[in-house]
Amino acid sequence: MKIETDSGANLESVDWTQVDHVLLDMDGTLLDLAFDNDFWGHRIHEKYAAIHRISVDQAVAQFEPLFQRVAGTLSWYSTDFWSQQYGYNITDHSRDYATGIRWLPFAKEFLHALRHRGVRSTIVTNAHPDIVNLKNEVTGITDLVDRTISSHTVGYAKESPKFWIALRADLKFSPKSTLFFDDSPSVLSAAVDFGIERSIAICHPDTTRPKRIHVSSWAIDNFEHLTASLSSKGQR
Structure with missing residues (x-):
């Protein structure tokens, strides 16, 4: 078959x-x-934008070069790395959307x-x-x-x-x-x-x-x- x-x-x-x-x-x-695309594609930028009082588009533009630079490496997938970059606990934030898993x-x-x-x-x-x-x-x-x-x-x-x-x-x-x-x-x-x-x-x-x-x-x-x-x- x-x-x-x-x-x-x-x-x-x-x-x-x-x-x-x-x-x-x-x-x-x-x-x-769907959970990951929503969380990593939108939610992390949304929270950063709210903290720094900028638009979500501005947050995306700010971090896009870094995402491109670390693509395919462990840093791309590391919650520790991105928590340092965004200035808040990524894992804790992901729990807020766990119903989407x-x-x-x-x-x-x-x-x-x-x-x-x-x-x-x-x-x-x-x-x-x-x-x-x-x-x-x-x-x-x-x-x-x-x-x-x-x-x-x-x-x-x-x-x-x-x-x-x-x-x-x-x-x-x-x-x-x-x-x-x-x-x-x-x-x-x-x-x-x-x-x-x-x-x-x-x-x-x-x-x-x-x-x-x-x-x-x-x-x-x-x-x-x-x-x-x-x-x-x-x-x-």
């Missing part, structure tokens, strides 16, 4: 007997990126299906541990996987080859029998370069925005079909 949609999702059904480890991004893969369609069911079939699962995220803890408080997400690893504890962002070297040394996974899911093209490219050929793009990470068109060799809109394939008779 081949899955095709107008977003470029093209993943053929998986032979789960050939998979022993699934690596998963958190935001935009398992959890709806929610699962993507079929993501929770997919994790349950992986566990039921005995497939090892690990969340690998660029999110700061403070944000991981907040999202776990709301969703209980870390209880549904074998491990959760933040790139901040590894010392390199997922965009860096050094992240994948360190991750493999820790998890002892085989790239050939591993699936990796993420919504970031740059992270997916880094994983493919490392040798995880089945690095699968998520085409609809934010349910409030249109689906993305991915040119990846492997892509899905959501986990509906893969959850069904895990639950099918004859699978491991």
Whole structure:
């Protein structure tokens, strides 16, 4: 079976007997990126603007060069770094909007299906541990996987080859029998370069925005079909 949609999702059904480890991004893969896009794209600037009595547009313009400069590094994802830059506690502020944290369609069911079939699962995220803890408080997400690893504890962002070297040394996974899911093209490219050929793009990470068109060799809109394939008779 081949899955095709107008977003470029093209993943053929998986032979789960050939998979022993699934690596998963958190935001935009398992959890709806709508929360992050709203918070990081608007709420942090809104609060800064209110504190300094400037417009939100002025706040965005002030910080845009810094965001561009640290893109793809740990600083981009660090609540400690941005708390210093904005002059208030970013994690505390994010709690004010925690009701917006929610699962993507079929993501929770997919994790349950992986566990039921005995497939090892690990969340690998660029999110700061403070944000991981907040999202776990709301969703209980870390209880549904074998491990959760933040790139901040590894010392390199997922965009860096050094992240994948360190991750493999820790998890002892085989790239050939591993699936990796993420919504970031740059992270997916880094994983493919490392040798995880089945690095699968998520085409609809934010349910409030249109689906993305991915040119990846492997892509899905959501986990509906893969959850069904895990639950099918004859699978491991």
